[in-house]
Amino acid sequence: MLVFLRTYAQNFLNSRLMDERRSLPPAMISDFADAGLLGLQIPQALGGQSLSHTDTNRVFTQLGAIDANLAIFCAVHNTLGIAPILLSATEDVKGQVLPRLAAGQALTTSAISEPAVGSHVRGMTTSAIRHADGSYTINGAKKWISLGGDARYVNVFAGLRDERGRHLGITGFLVDSRTPGFGIGAEMLTLGLRAVPQYDLTFNNLRVPPAALLGLEGDGLATAKAAFMGGRAVLAAMVMGAAMRSLELAQRFTKGRAVATGSLAENGRIREVLAGAGAAVQAVETLTSHIASGRDDGRDVPDAWYFCAKILGCELGWNAIDTALQVLGARGFLDTNTVGQHFRDYRLFRIFEGSTEALSVYLGTTLTRHPDSFAKLVRRTHPSAPVLHLIDQVAQIAADRPDEAAARHIHAALVGELACWALLTMLTGEAAHRSAMHAYTASWTEHQLQRRLHRAYGPHRHLPTRAEFDDHVADYAQVIGDIDQRRWPAEEWRPDPLLR
Ligand SMILES: Cc1cc2nc3c(=O)[nH]c(=O)nc-3n(C[C@H](O)[C@H](O)[C@H](O)COP(=O)(O)OP(=O)(O)OC[C@H]3O[C@@H](n4cnc5c(N)ncnc54)[C@H](O)[C@@H]3O)c2cc1C
Incomplete structure (x- = not known):
């Protein structure tokens, strides 16, 4: 698959055109299906590739290095779409649906986000009612659904009530998009990832059979969590591929570029900046490998590792791309340059499938409430004495929980x-003996932790009150006005009433 992808990218792909046209090339879907990319973890008996988590990551790192659109297309289908079916659909449904998905005869995705709720998934308002015959009727609206207008099968999550109106909890349903009541709304014109469209979806008295149930009634969030946690590590694997490609180009550029101090490759500051980005990429690689091999070996991988992969993987990966862009100077800012497109496309990774802030607050709250869980995580590895000392400081800060809500x-x-x-830091410390670069990565990661601890212990700043800050921002209008450009219709797309 890796060879296929490299050859395919070399000979057939035009990322710039895909970006400009906001679409994937049509032949890509059948080519990818032939190469096995649409059924990565579907069992071979059902037409898939039965890939391990480690090998799945390798595929996504390669895809991510080539083009985020290809990577997200495959991730939406394989992780958002297929994973919940694989984990929670009935055997009959799996037998009917999974071979079609692996063969590229149909696409799939998941619909969780809504116009009024994104990160706060429990607040969703899409509803499902169970009827006496065991079927369900779904009503509501979803937003931002990748491939939502293209997927034949959509995992829809909704708040379920029984016949008497009692709330049974959020529940997952596998919906065939050809069912009456399934509506496809506007496509979002996103900043990046332009070739993978996102849509609004609506469900208007959409009736699904009992077999559409994914997992148990009321277990929708558990189903989604079991399926999507792995997807978070896959996102980190993708952005790592893009960061590697960006650093490959930046490193090459420095060798041929002269600046005031001589060769750019010899400049100490640039070497330091690039080595830091390389350390970040290696740290993320160590982390994603740790998660994937743990899963492959059947070990329990605590949630904190997945959160860590999503938060730091996506933050550090995107920062490494930004570093490469900066080192490339004006060339980094070219729209025709892979690094520029990666910079735009991978910005999303810090937002979707749990934004950095939402996940950090959730993880921090959990660890503060259950200090034992952090201690357990630490006990599973073998940190050195200096690293243990830093970890003790983290535990002390966690124990010092303020009372006021904003604080x-x-x-x-x-x-x-x-x-x-x-x-x-624990993980990279364990890998430090592997090579000189691994040793550098371990010390770089430890230094990042120390810097953050130092800041945490530093002087406490008082936030302006909400009213003070509201007033401050309201004053901007005196400097810059408050202007919305009038939107002229760029193209006419509505049916002409005289022609209907
Ligand atoms: C290109 C694209 C593709 C997508 N594909 C899908 C898809 O296929 N299926 C699907 O269901 N959804 C999809 N989404 C939706 C995506 O998962 C949500 O955008 C994401 O969960 C964030 O939700 P939100 O945008 O409503 O942000 P909000 O929940 O409104 O949050 C806004 C910001 O507030 C901050 N914030 C949020 N919560 C907290 C907190 N607890 N503490 C502190 N700060 C916080 C963060 O900075 C966050 O970025 C997609 C979105 C995009 C842009």
């Missing part, structure tokens, strides 16, 4: 972030 949010985000750095 608690800040504290939780800090604890979540520190915990992620602590995990990364």
Whole structure:
């Protein structure tokens, strides 16, 4: 598959055109299906590739290096779409649907986000009612659904009530998009990832059979969590591929570029900046490998590792791309340059499938409430004495929970972030003996943790009150006005009433 992807990218792909046209080339889907890319973890008996988690990551790192659109297309289908079916659909449904998905005869995705709720999944308002015959009727609206207008099968998550109106909890349903009542709304004109469209979806008295149920009634969030946690590590694997490609190009550029101090490749500051980005990429690689091999070996991988992969993987990966862009100077800012497109496309990774802030606050809150869980994570590895000392400091900060709500949010985000750095420091420390670069990565990661601890212990700043800050921002209007450009219709797309 890796060879296929490299050859395919070399000979057939035009990322710039895909980006400009906001579409994937039509032949790509059948080519990818032939190469096995649409059924990565579907069992071979059902037409898939039965790939391990480690090998799945390798495929996504390669895809991510080539083009985020290809990577996200495959990730939406394989992780958002197929994973919940694989984990929670009935055997009959799996037998009917999975071979079609692996063969590229149909696409799939998941619909969770709504116009009024994104990160706060429990607040969703899409509803399902169970009827006496065991079927369900779904009503509501979803937003931002990748491939939502193209997928034949959509995993829809909705708040379920029984015949008597009792709330049974959020529940997952596998919906065939050809069912009456399934509506496809506008396509979002996103900043990046332009070739993978996102849509609004609506469900208007959409009736599904009992077999559409994914997992148990009321277990939708558990189903989604079991399926999507792995997807978070896959996102980190993708952005790592893009960061590697960006650093490959930046490193090459420095060798041929002269600046005031001589060769750019010899400049100490640039070497330091690039080595830091390389260390970040290696740290993320160590982390994603740790998660994937743990899963392949059947070990329980605690949630904190996945959060760490999503938070630090996506933050550090995107920062490494930004570093490469900066080192490339004006060439980095070219729209025709892979690095520029990666910079735009991978910005999303810090937002979707749980934004950095939402996940840090959640992780920090959990660890603060259950200090034992952090201690357990630490016990599973063998940190050196200096690293253990830093980890003790993180635990002390976690224990010092403020009472006031806003201060608690800040504290939780800090604890979540520190915990992620602590995990990364433990892991890279264990790998330090592997090579000179691994040793550098371990010391770089430890230094990042120390810097953050130093800041956390530093002087406490008082936030302006909400009213003070509201007034401050309201004053901007005196400097810059408050202008919305009038939107002229760029193209006419509505049916002409005289022609209907
Ligand atoms: C290109 C694209 C593709 C997508 N594909 C899909 C898809 O296929 N299926 C699907 O269901 N959804 C999809 N989404 C939706 C995506 O998962 C949500 O955008 C994401 O979960 C964030 O939700 P939101 O945008 O509503 O942000 P909000 O929940 O409104 O949050 C806004 C910001 O507030 C901050 N924030 C949020 N919560 C907290 C907190 N607890 N503490 C502190 N700060 C916080 C963060 O900075 C966050 O970025 C997609 C989105 C995009 C842009």
